[in-house]
Amino acid sequence: MIRLSLALVACLATPAIADEYDAIKAQAGERLFDKECHRCHSVEADRASYGPLLNGVLNRAAGTFADYPYSDALRGAGFVWTSGALKAWMEDNDGFLPGTKMRHVGIDDPTVQDFIVTYLASLTE
Numbered sequence: 001m002i003r004l005s006l007a008l009v010a011c012l013a014t015p016a017i018a019d020e021y022d023a024i025k026a027q028a029g030e031r032l033f034d035k036e037c038h039r040c041h042s043v044e045a046d047r048a049s050y051g052p053l054l055n056g057v058l059n060r061a062a063g064t065f066a067d068y069p070y071s072d073a074l075r076g077a078g079f080v081w082t083s084g085a086l087k088a089w090m091e092d093n094d095g096f097l098p099g100t101k102m103r104h105v106g107i108d109d110p111t112v113q114d115f116i117v118t119y120l121a122s123l124t125e
């Protein structure tokens with residue numbers, strides 16, 4: 001009976017812990033985003049800055065933020081921004097999509113990639 005209750009508690013607690021863990025990762029991701037991306041990308045306003053708006057980019061089709069003057073490469077890319085695509089982009093954007101006009105950022109630390117994606121995901125929830 002005790003074992004059953006413990007199992008029940010573990011089941012109930014797990015989503016809460018996962019949420020808290022994601023919230024912590026998102027906080028760290030926000031600071032990394034401010035350092036690595038914010039000078040070119042807005043997330044606050046419904047507009048682009050030098051780069052396209054990134055609020056809502058997760059699961060958005062690439063190159064489709066309204067009125068942004070994308071490169072031909074990104075406008076015609078025809079894929080959706082999954083977390084995997086965002087990580088590959090951060091690591092080597094011009095290798096991932098030759099012809100993009102985004103300057104190479106080269107973030108190859110998987111933890112940093114993960115934190116930034118978690119932050120971007122938290123903006124769309």
Ligand code: HEC
Pocket residue numbers: 033036037038039040041050051052054057061062063064065069070071073074075081086089090099100101102103105107116
């Ligand atoms: C020096 C300025 C600059 C920096 C720094 C920068 N970007 Fe960009 N980003 C751009 C530009 C310009 C584009 C548009 C590229 C094109 O049209 O080919 C872009 C495009 C993108 C896109 C495609 C969005 C869409 O609507 O399809 C994503 C995703 C993105 N950047 C993520 C990031 C992330 C994450 C970081 C930080 C790790 C970052 N960028 C850092 C300038 C920058």
